[in-house]
Amino acid sequence: MSSEKITVHNLADLKNTSDDALPNYLNSLKFTQSHALTDVRLALGYSAFLIAGACFLWDYKLGFDSTKYYTAAAVVLYSILNGALTLWIWLKEAGTVYEGTSPSGEKVNIATSTKKNVPTYNMKITLTSKNGENKVINLSQPFNQWFDSQGRFVAVPFQEILATNIPAVGKLDPKRIASTSQGYSTDVLDALYAENTATGSGAEAAKGGSKRRKA
Secondary structure (H helix, E strand, C coil): CCCCCCCCCHHHHHHHHHHHHHHHHHHHCCECCCCCCHHHHHHHHHHHHHHHHHHHHHHHHHHHHHHHHHHHHEEEEEHHHHHHHHHHCCCCCCEEEEEEEEECCCCEEEEEEEEECCEEEEEEEEEEEECCCEEHHHHHHEEEHCCCCCCEEHHHHHHHHHHHHHHHHHHHCCCHHHCCCCCCCCCHHHHHHHHHHHHCCCCCHHHCEEEECCC
């Protein structure tokens, strides 16, 4: 569990902290995380950067007149790569923060989002069985279900929401499956945070919690 406080009115911080907790928790349950989407994004981004750098270098070394055709080709290629990168992020990644496979072979894709001035965490969870059948679960929960009054992330209720609503997670962590009516007040969240801080439980879910995603 992270002892770092965030501003409870900052949606970007709330979302980024929650996004970071997803892989920490799921990987602790022996999910195998896939980084394919990130790898493609980095490959496109670095390729565009290298082309821009090469264009600058040969223009500096050889002059514009002798390299103008190469420069024109590089500009076209750079534009194509940047366009491909934009489309990849917009259409393919589409807010995905986690892709992984359970020990039994089920694939899980989780995309998250928020709406302006609405403190609700929206998750689109796509489950793919071993035979290729897809099931989509749309889940929305207010951030105050797992952030206490001081802006500290509380792992237990967050994990319970995931285990209760995602069958592949619940199978691996049945003790976190909660009744549908269960909820936590601010006082209870504060108490849970104090208890877990004292006992050290929930440390897995917050490991690396200070490394937040950029909004």
